[in-house]
Amino acid sequence: MKNIFITTILSVTLLVSCADLEVTPTSFVTEDNYFKTQDDAVASVTAVYASLSLDPGEQSLFGRNLYFLTDMATDYASAGVSATNPQVRALSSLTHDATSDRVQVAWRQIYAGINRANVAIDNIPKVSGSEVVKTRLINEAKFIRALLYFQAVRLWGGVPIVLHEPTSIQLESLKSRRATVDEVYNQIILDLKDAESLPATYTAADAGRATSGAAKAILTKVYLTRKDWPNAIAKANEVINGGYGYALFEDFQYIFTKTKKNGKEHIFSVQFEPNQAGNGSSGSTFQGTSFTGFTATEPADIISDVALFYDIYAAGDKRRDVSYTKQLLNPTTGTLYTFPKPLFKKYLDLSNLATPGNVAINFPVIRYADILLSLAEAINEQGAPTPEAYELINQVRRRAFGKPITTPDPTVDLSGLTQDTFRAAIQEERKKEFVQEGQRWFDLVRWGTLVTEVKKVTAKNSVSEKNNLYPIPQSERNIDPVGLPQNPGYGN
Numbered sequence: 001m002k003n004i005f006i007t008t009i010l011s012v013t014l015l016v017s018c019a020d021l022e023v024t025p026t027s028f029v030t031e032d033n034y035f036k037t038q039d040d041a042v043a044s045v046t047a048v049y050a051s052l053s054l055d056p057g058e059q060s061l062f063g064r065n066l067y068f069l070t071d072m073a074t075d076y077a078s079a080g081v082s083a084t085n086p087q088v089r090a091l092s093s094l095t096h097d098a099t100s101d102r103v104q105v106a107w108r109q110i111y112a113g114i115n116r117a118n119v120a121i122d123n124i125p126k127v128s129g130s131e132v133v134k135t136r137l138i139n140e141a142k143f144i145r146a147l148l149y150f151q152a153v154r155l156w157g158g159v160p161i162v163l164h165e166p167t168s169i170q171l172e173s174l175k176s177r178r179a180t181v182d183e184v185y186n187q188i189i190l191d192l193k194d195a196e197s198l199p200a201t202y203t204a205a206d207a208g209r210a211t212s213g214a215a216k217a218i219l220t221k222v223y224l225t226r227k228d229w230p231n232a233i234a235k236a237n238e239v240i241n242g243g244y245g246y247a248l249f250e251d252f253q254y255i256f257t258k259t260k261k262n263g264k265e266h267i268f269s270v271q272f273e274p275n276q277a278g279n280g281s282s283g284s285t286f287q288g289t290s291f292t293g294f295t296a297t298e299p300a301d302i303i304s305d306v307a308l309f310y311d312i313y314a315a316g317d318k319r320r321d322v323s324y325t326k327q328l329l330n331p332t333t334g335t336l337y338t339f340p341k342p343l344f345k346k347y348l349d350l351s352n353l354a355t356p357g358n359v360a361i362n363f364p365v366i367r368y369a370d371i372l373l374s375l376a377e378a379i380n381e382q383g384a385p386t387p388e389a390y391e392l393i394n395q396v397r398r399r400a401f402g403k404p405i406t407t408p409d410p411t412v413d414l415s416g417l418t419q420d421t422f423r424a425a426i427q428e429e430r431k432k433e434f435v436q437e438g439q440r441w442f443d444l445v446r447w448g449t450l451v452t453e454v455k456k457v458t459a460k461n462s463v464s465e466k467n468n469l470y471p472i473p474q475s476e477r478n479i480d481p482v483g484l485p486q487n488p489g490y491g492n
Contacts, residue, residue: 038129044120045137048144049209051113052270053283053363061109062270062363062438063284068102069155069470070438072301075454076309077344077436080298082289088300094454094463098471098490106155107473110148111162117145119165139195143210146191147218147365153184154225154442155470157487161187177483178472185226192219200244207262208362213244214268217366220374225446229378236375239267246368248399253322256346261362265369269362286347286436287359294330294337301436303342304457310342313432316401322346323435328353346436364437369396373433377426385422390414393422396429466490 034040052062059065068091071077079092090096096103120141124134152159160176161184179187195215202209216239223232239246247264254260262269272284289300303309303324313320324342329335331353349359376392379385394413395405403409414425430443444450445468454463466489477484486492 035123035126037127038133041120041124041127041129041134041137044116044124045140048113048116048120048141049271051109051116051148052144053272055109055112058105058109059285060283061106061113062365063272064286064289065102065105065109066151066438067286067301067436069106070441071436073467074440074444074450075457075460076304076431076440078302078304078457078459080300080302082292082298083300092460094460094467096471098474098477098486100471100473103470104473104475107152107476110152113148114145114162115165117141117148118163121145121163122165136198139198140210142191143195143198143215143218146188146195146215149184149188149191150218150222153181153188154445156472157181157469159184160484163187176480178485185222188222189219192222200242208269208271210268211244213239213242213246214366216242217267217371220371221366224374224378225442227381229382232378233375233382236371236378239371240375246371248368248372248395248405250399250405251402252318252399255364255367256322256361258349258351258360265367266362266364267367267371268365269367270365272362273360284347284359284361284363286344286361286363287349290344290436291328291348291353294328294333296340298341299343301344303344304459306341308456309431309435314401317432318402319400319432319435323432344436369399369433370439372396373426373430377423380419380422380426384419385417389422393426393429396433400432464489 035044053060055061055063055065067077068088072079072088073091073094073096077092079089083089083092085101087096087101090100091102121138124138124141127134149159149161158178158180161179162176192215195210196212196219198210198212198215200212202211216235220232220235220239223229223235245264246267249255249260249263249265254263255265261271286301292299310320310324323344323346325339325345325348326342327336327338328343328348328350330337347359347361349361352359372392372395376385376389379389379392390413394408397412397414398407398409399405401409401412403412414422417425427443427447427449430439434440434443441450444453450468451463451465454460454467466487469487471490472484472486477486
């Protein structure tokens with residue numbers, strides 16, 4: 001990515017780690033001497049996107065770091081023997097506390113992305129160029145800001161709302177109180193409503209940018225999370241019937257195939273290429289942490305319980321062998337290697353297993369199957385499953401079994417369920433559909449079943465109700481313990 005513009009003042013708002021440090025900058029690029037042309041505006045928004053996939057010297061937010069909180073700290077994933085960071089292992093066993101470095105990094109990365117979005121939103125109006133292009137760029141930045149706040153409010157509850165770049169490095173000016181959950185969601189919705197005016201599509205050169213359909217899709221999930229069923233239904237229908245061309249891939253494996261990037265099912269994905277910015281650790285590290293070679297040694301990211309997650313797929317459900325694998329062909333020896341336990345497979349580049357350090361497979365933030373299942377869930381929560389709700393879940397199921405997606409098939413279709421059993425069916429489909437896609441923890445918390453489900457895994461029986469939120473990082477509270485009160489169960 002070219003011309004990435006990053007504003008750095010110590011760290012960013014709320015991210016100062018040493019209150020006694022005083023720094024007087026002598027020379028740096030400011031918005032006054034940077035934001036001049038439309039190219040500068042484009043570069044600033046490129047930097048906003050980059051906050052999702054790049055963090056030199058650290059695993060990126062969507063490249064793996066968010067996975068620790070949204071997947072490894074749930075029931076289906078665990079830390080394997082190759083995960084040597086004790087903080088990672090604590091998240092896996094749900095014994096983490098407010099000093100967790102992975103929680104701190106997630107907080108820092110989220111607010112760093114928000115800060116970049118704020119810089120772009122504040123300064124793009126100043127540049128020369130097309131007003132249409134400038135408005136589009138501002139709304140792209142608002143989309144990313146909303147997406148990041150949506151992660152934050154679900155992870156920590158009420159968080160500070162920062163809408164402008166910091167203008168001072170004085171400690172007092174960097175403090176910001178925790179907003180309420182409602183206040184954060186109101187800001188998310190405002191940003192996404194602006195982002196709904198984004199283009200429906202882009203040319204191939206701009207594939208992967210936020211679209212109006214992506215804004216509506218994230219709004220669907222926002223309303224679903226808030227249990228605002230009428231708005232969730234309305235927004236999901238706008239995604240489905242808005243002429244965007246979204247559809248399920250006929251084959252489940254296409255979702256994670258490099259040549260199918262930004263295809264018809266991908267509403268919004270974080271874009272990855274190998275060795276981004278010359279630093280492989282800055283991109284996606286899912287392949288290297290799910291597969292460490294043709295060896296019996298456990299990788300860092302492993303399935304927690306084979307019986308609870310691998311063995312639950314019915315015969316013919318293709319999602320199992322896309323999500324997990326027991327065998328891989330060794331390209332060096334030409335032999336089929338069998339692993340002691342199934343590995344995670346979605347982000348494995350089977351054409352490049354010899355150098356598994358990073359991978360070019362995009363991370364799907366939201367895809368069409370999620371909208372279908374979200375709409376089915378919202379409809380059911382209004383009273384009972386309807387024929388429309390059955391068709392939505394059955395399309396996902398037909399694709400899973402390799403059946404024609406829009407043709408009724410009594411061998412896989414669900415019918416005759418009550419509201420409760422349909423709800424359970426939705427939850428089961430999501431468990432099988434979204435392995436390693438950053439959905440599981442959010443789903444369990446939203447359904448109120450986190451403790452019940454995670455306790456089924458013996459090694460995770462430390463889970464308790466406090467785990468429905470993550471602790472505010474202690475390093476942040478050291479700056480402003482009054483403005484950043486701790487979440488229940490994590491001390492004062």
